Amino acid sequence: MTRERTVWLRADDAVGDWDRRRRRITAGLETGVDWVVVDEQDVSKVRELGDVRVAAFRSDTDVDVDVDVVGADGEIVDADATGDADPDAVVVGKNSEGDGTVDLPGDFAGSADLSTLRRDGQADGAFVRIFDESYESFAGEAATESEFLLVAAEDWTIIPLENLIARVGEETTLVAGATTAAEAKTAFETLEIGADGVLLDTDDPDEIRQTCEARDEAAREQLELQTATVTEIERVGSADRVCVDTGSIMDHDEGMLVGSMSRGLFFVHAETADSPYVASRPFRVNAGAVHAYARDPDGGTSYLSELSSGDEVQIVSTDGTTREAVVGRAKIERRPMFRVGAEVETADGTDRVETLLQNAETIKLGTPDGRVAVTDLSEGDELLVYYEDIARHFGESVEESIIEK
Numbered sequence: 476m477t478r479e480r481t482v483w484l485r486a487d488d489a490v491g492d493w494d495r496r497r498r499r500i501t502a503g504l505e506t507g508v509d510w511v512v513v514d515e516q517d518v519s520k521v522r523e524l525g526d527v528r529v530a531a532f533r534s535d536t537d538v539d540v541d542v543d544v545v546g547a548d549g550e551i552v553d554a555d556a557t558g559d560a561d562p563d564a565v566v567v568g569k570n571s572e573g574d575g576t577v578d579l580p581g582d583f584a585g586s587a588d589l590s591t592l593r594r595d596g597q598a599d600g601a602f603v604r605i606f607d608e609s610y611e612s613f614a615g616e617a618a619t620e621s622e623f624l625l626v627a628a629e630d631w632t633i634i635p636l637e638n639l640i641a642r643v644g645e646e647t648t649l650v651a652g653a654t655t656a657a658e659a660k661t662a663f664e665t666l667e668i669g670a671d672g673v674l675l676d677t678d679d680p681d682e683i684r685q686t687c688e689a690r691d692e693a694a695r696e697q698l699e700l701q702t703a704t705v706t707e708i709e710r711v712g713s714a715d716r717v718c719v720d721t722g723s724i725m726d727h728d729e730g731m732l733v734g735s736m737s738r739g740l741f742f743v744h745a746e747t748a749d750s751p752y753v754a755s756r757p758f759r760v761n762a763g764a765v766h767a768y769a770r771d772p773d774g775g776t777s778y779l780s781e782l783s784s785g786d787e788v789q790i791v792s793t794d795g796t797t798r799e800a801v802v803g804r805a806k807i808e809r810r811p812m813f814r815v816g817a818e819v820e821t822a823d824g825t826d827r828v829e830t831l832l833q834n835a836e837t838i839k840l841g842t843p844d845g846r847v848a849v850t851d852l853s854e855g856d857e858l859l860v861y862y863e864d865i866a867r868h869f870g871e872s873v874e875e876s877i878i879e880k
Contacts, residue, residue, distance in 0.1 A: 480663060480694040481509040481672035482686055483625065483650050486521075487532055487569070488514055495678070500524055502680040507687045512566070512625070512674065519560040530623070531562035532569040533591070533598055564623060567591050568602030572613070579609055583616050592620035599623060600648075605634045615642040618649070625674050627652030636665045650674050656685030663693035691798070696774065698732075698795040700742065702843055703828060703860040707816035708852045714764045714812045716833045717779040719788060721800035724757045728793045730841065731760045732770040732861050733779065739819055739828025740770055742791065742841030742859040750837055758803070761838050764812060764831040770861070772799040779805070793841050793859060810834070813849055819862050828860060 484503040486496045497520070500511055504525040511521050515531045522529065570576045572588045580586050591597045600623030603614040611634050618624045624647050628634055636651055643649045650672040651662040663669040675686050719731065725745035732740035743763070746756040762769060765780035770789045782788065782805040790800045816829040832838050832849045839846040841859035 478671065478694070480669075480690045481648075481650070482507075482659070482683075482690050483510040483512055483530065483672055483674045484508045484683065485512050485674055485676045487512060487517075490676070490678075493517075493520070497524065499678050499683075502678075502683050503527070506680065506684040508675070508683065509672070509690075510563075514569075515562070518562045522560045528563045529560075530564040530566050530600065532602065533565045533567045534570065564599040565597070566600040566602050566623065566625060567598045568604075568617075568625070573601055573603045573617070575604060575606060575610075579613055583613065586613075586616075589617060589620060592617065600625060602627075604628070608634065610634075611638060614639060618643045618647045621647055623648045623650060625650045625652075627674060627676075631658075631661075636662060636670065640665060640668055640670065648672060652676065653686070654682075656682050656689055659686040660689040660693075663689060669693060696772075696789075696797045698791060698797060698861055700791075700793070700795050700841075700859045700861055701819065702857045703739070703741075703817035703819040703862075705815065705817050705852055705854055705856040705858060706827070707814065707829070708849075708854065709814045709816075710834065711812050711814045711831065713809050714831060715780075715807050716764050716810045716812065716831075717762050717767075717782065718806040718808075719760045719762050719769070719779070719782060719802060720756075720804045720806060721758050721760075721788065721790070722803045723790065723798075723800040725760075725790060725800075726757075726792065729790050731762055731788060732791055733760075733762045733767050734828060734830040734860075735764075735767055736828050737768045737776050738863050739817075739826065740768065740776075740861045741815070741817075741828075741830050742793065742861070743832070744839040744841060744846050745790075746837055748837075748839065748846075753837060761833055761835070763833070765807060767830055772797070780807070791861075813852075815840075815849065815852065815858075817858060817860070819860055821862065821864060823864070826862070826864075828862070 486500050490496050510528045512530045518529050518531050567588045601617035601621045602625040605628040614626050648671045651670040653659040653673040654676050659673040662673050727747045730744040733743050734740040746759045749755045767779050768776040772787050772789045782802050784804050786802045787799050790798050811834040812831045813834050818825050836848045836850045838849045
């Protein structure tokens with residue numbers, strides 16, 4: 476299982492006029508940002524641009540300060556104007572204590588931002604600009620009252636991000652400010668835990684795209700594949716087999732993890748290699764019989780028979796790197812099959828795993844040295860597998876004894 480990583484794109488009036496904000500939001504939508512952060516009056520405008528989660532800066536906290544909010548285009552913004560759409564999250568801290576517009580109280584018990592957070596339904600998150608240790612402490616206090624904590628700093632080397640990652644609990648989503656993809660990558664990797672998300676402040680479409688790529692890389696699971704020794708290769712007649720046609724082009728070293736037993740899944744290559752009989756289909760994995768398990772991006776499993784258009788499957792490379800792919804179609808046809816049995820060394824001794832694969836030279840299995848066609852398998856060959864000493868119920872791992880044979 477991996478944590479969700481998110482990209483929050485800042486597009487409030489501090490960015491510039493609406494035309495500039497709109498261009499930034501459009502670039503974010505095209506590259507796959509998860510959230511857009513705007514002022515309350517812009518929520519409906521964002522909804523018109525596309526389907527994305529929207530967080531809105533709340534303009535009226537408990538603080539009694541008569542401040543006209545002036546947009547970057549010079550127009551006075553009505554603090555009560557919210558448009559005709561509700562945001563997915565409301566954030567306090569802009570034009571108030573969080574960003575330094577209003578001084579922090581000596582006693583946080585008197586904080587207007589924190590009071591707003593403590594009242595049900597008033598706000599979901601806090602924005603805090605880290606100027607010094609007092610604002611770091613304020614951010615830590617806000618985290619205890621927030622679902623989301625958005626933090627920004629002029630220089631993370633002054634107030635290390637590690638401090639906030641260590642202080643903020645798992646119940647709060649920590650979103651760290653960044654202006655480049657390189658800063659975002661660092662935020663995702665800090666303390667090996669990383670921030671849950673980044674608050675990106677840039678107009679550059681390339682930086683936005685690269686930040687989304689850094690998010691995807693940080694969210695991916697890294698698996699440790701091991702070898703299993705083939706003990707049986709047997710023709711077993713015909714069965715219903717599943718070709719998983721994804722919406723992604725796979726590389727030569729990529730495929731899926733499938734098997735008859737969820738604890739031991741074989742690495743089956745995508746059809747990336749040409750053969751004398753058929754052209755390559757690099758979007759396809761001829762995965763096996765309908766009963767077999769396939770590994771999901773969230774670490775669970777699905778039966779091959781259950782996969783259909785729109786589902787996600789986990790794509791794995793031979794070095795254990797993973798990514799997700801959307802199923803375009805799952806094609807089930809009756810074909811002659813092999814049963815492949817293998818033994819894997821575990822902490823408790825030797826375990827047996829197996830799967831059913833189509834009897835065809837285009838089906839290739841991963842090996843420590845490359846790949847081998849299922850039709851060329853022999854006893855004693857070594858194959859790449861992913862082994863977990865667990866049982867599963869409805870695809871989820873459970874702690875119980877299950878006999879599979």
